[in-house]
Amino acid sequence: MTALLDKTVAHQEPAPPRENRLAGWARVRRTSLLVLGPLLLITGLVRWIGLSRAPQRIDDEGTYVAQAFAVERFGELSHYTYWYDHPPLGWLQIAGYTTLTNAFERTANAVVAGREFMVIMALVSALLLWLLARRLGVSRLGAGIAVAVMALSPLAVQFQRTVYLDNVATPWMLGAFVLALSPQRRLAATAGAAVCFGVAVLSKETYLLMLPLLLWLMIRNADRSTRRYALAVAGTLFVLIGLSYVLLAVVKGELVPGMNRVSLADGLYFQLFGRESSGSVLDAASLSRRTFGIWFQLDVFLPIASVLAAVAALWSRRLRPVAVGYLVLLAFMLRPGYLPVPYVIALIPLAALLIGGVADLAVRKVRSGRRSRFVTVPVVLAAVAGLAVATPAWGGQLRGLTVADLDAPVAQAQAWVIDNVPVEDRVVVDDALWVDLVRAGRNRDDVVWYYKVDTDPAVAAKAPGGWRDYDWIVSTNSLRTFPDGFPIVDEAMKNSTVVATFGTGTDRVDIARVDPSGADAQKARLAEDTAARTVAGQALAGNPRLSLSTQARQLLVDGRVDGRLLGTLATAAATGPVTVVDFPGVAAEEATGQPRRQALLAGADGLAPFYEGQIPLYRPSRVETRSDGLLVAYPPVTPAGVLRGLR
Structure with a gap:
């Protein structure tokens, strides 16, 4: 026995180093890595370039970022009273990123800090979309098409770089689908799918609509001998994760409505029944129609191609669950009720997957030798039409998203x-x-x-x-x-x-x-202010000790110069000659008819101490010596006392 043990030990080889195992793993998957790597790079670059410029920052983005900021800086769930409008897990993840990367201090504005995290979520979603396609039996070509469609669709680019909770939930949803289709069919994978899906729902509650699709995938993939047990474990974990949200409300004493307090019950009622309906998509004036218009303006190809692909995929056993889930989500949009603009984010990966999956089915059908016109002609025509529509439209939209400064x-x-x-x-x-x-x-x-x-x-x-x-x-x-x-x-x-x-x-x-003072008093006072500036400006224009350019004189005569400049120029001219080159305007204020509040004075270096020593009512916000003269600038709102003195 000892000799046998010695012989066994002698023949045992040491475990290969981690580097060798990693190299072996990469060697086996080198083809997939060569296809997926560039696609992930494109996904990241297209979303990163122009990240701070387009689209323009919107209120929803600011809200989620502000809530993450409140978590990081104030230790609160929201910058205002948290009222259970959404579960907080989504912006808690954003706060985790901003805290670890110091994003609020690094970025041009707070929304860009949140958008950085959205790019990471988009990259993770692209990787998981590839894995999901492969586990559904889609070839590398089809999986690559799916990832490419999601990477380059302007609809995906704009919405996936915008700070929405849906973008935080999407990789968790895809991760749940990937684990549900685990080839080993292990209980841990099924349990992991339930946990991922629970996190997705607590990141954005509308992802609960994906539950039937997840159950279908779990039931189809689970081993028959352990299916009931695996589903029971998964269901228990999902319910426990959901109950953590209820526990939060219980601990805070905000489960049910009460006097002067928010409650989870009120929040759920608002989301399910309290929001104003978006109207019918058939109504040209409805909010739903406007939402559809936003989506189609960004990308016509993806919505149409995905619907056609979903119908075709119903005849594929492998893709049928995704097709049914996608069509159910589309049908849900047609119900009476509120339709959120970011609802499309959950549809994008499924749409891309269906397009890639159906393209793969068509290629396999052709390669099988059954080249019937019934298969090849529609596929070729659809592919050519799709490319003809998508290429110029996507190019124009992507240029706008990467070059234009909409913000x-x-x-x-x-x-x-x-x-x-x-x-x-x-x-x-x-x-x-x-x-x-x-x-x-x-x-x-x-x-x-x-x-x-x-x-x-x-x-x-x-x-x-x-x-x-x-x-x-x-x-x-x-x-x-x-x-x-x-x-x-x-x-x-x-x-x-x-x-x-x-x-x-x-x-x-x-x-x-x-x-x-109110609108009427405001209107009367504005008229009086204009009259006072006009009278004072015309008097100042006639002062022989004040040299004026033609443009500066016209602005004075028309009453377009701020009262503080009128008063200080009159005082300065009493002590010696003053030359006014111009009263430069502020571009943003010109369209509103605001008086010019800046003056450019030539050869007036000695006037800098004069202006800097003014009493607060007449003290400029900026006195700057430049190569073309002395620039004097006042704050935008003229105090009432100044104009009373001019009348």
Whole structure:
């Protein structure tokens, strides 16, 4: 026996080093790696290039990023009262990324920090889509087509780089499908699929609609001898993960409605029944039709090709579960109720998979030798038509997403607020700006998300005067098109004057100053202010000690010059000659008719101490000596006392 043991030990070979095992693994899969590697690189590059420029930051992105910021900086689940509108796991993952990478300090703005994480999620989703296709029996060619379609579709690029909770949930969903199709059919894989799916649902609750597809895949792939046990374990794990959300509400004492508190029950009711219906897609004026229009404007090929592929895939046993799941999700969009714009994100990987899978089926049919016209002619015609439509359309859209600076109006408005709005003023904003203005040094209570002005009692308690307690409104398309029923924001808008505008059309961002005296008094005062500036400007234009360019003189005569400049120039001219080259305008303020608040003075170096020594009412925000003269700039809003002195 000893001799036998010695012989056995002698013939045992040491385990190969980890490097050798890795090399062996790569050698076996080298073909897949050669196909998948470039596709992942393309996926990442297309989403990374232009990440901060397109699409324009939107309110939803700002909300999820602000919630992640609150987790990281304040140790809170939300920057306002958390009211169970969504499970928090999605933005907790975003907060994990921003904390580990210091993203809020590195990036140009807070939304870009969240978009970086979206790119990572897109890469993981592409990898898992490849694995899912291969486990469904799709060839490398078909799997490559699926990943390529998702990598290059403008619809996928725009929505997958936008900060949506759906993008956080998608890789968990795909991971659940991949584990459910594990070739080894192990209990651990089935349990892992349930855990991944639970995380997906707690990242975005609408992914619960994928449960029938997951069950189908689990039942089909599970070993018959252990199927019931495996499904019971998976179901138990999924329910336990879901109950953790309920436990959160229980621990916080917010499970059911009560006086002066939010509740999980209220949040669920709002999501299921309380949201305003998007209307029928057949109604040209409905929100659903507008949502479909957004999708088709980005990409016509993917939606049409995926529906055709889904119908064809019904005849394939391997692809039938995905086809049925996809068509059910499409049918769900046609129901009466609310249709979220990012709903399409869950459909994108399934659509790409169906297109790649059906293309693979067609190629296999042709290669099998059964080249009947019934198969080859439709496939060839569909492929040619698809390429003819997709190539130029995708090229144009991708150029826009990678080159155009669609976010410029928001970035310019943000810089204008930081530079010109007093830090103690209260500003109503689109949530896309909330984190950046707080990071710029403003008190979080003085930067108010417009949605909370009328809906959060904690915010209302800090503004007992209603709309009069707000000083500024940063108006984006999201704020302007928000549904009715927000009287405080509406009144603030009606009683405000736009002082700066950035961009045009739906991308336009307006900055308005709220006047607590009301709209009528505001209109009368603006007329008086213009008259006062006109009279004072005409008098100043006739001052012989003031040398004026033709353009500067015309601006004075027309009453287009700020009262603070009128008063200080008159004082300066009393002490000696002053030459005014121009009253440079601020581009964003020209369209709103605001008076010119800057002056360029020639040969006036001696006037710098004069302006820097002015009392606060007349002290400029900037006095700069340049090669072409002395630039004097005032803040954008003229104090009332200045104009009273001019009358």
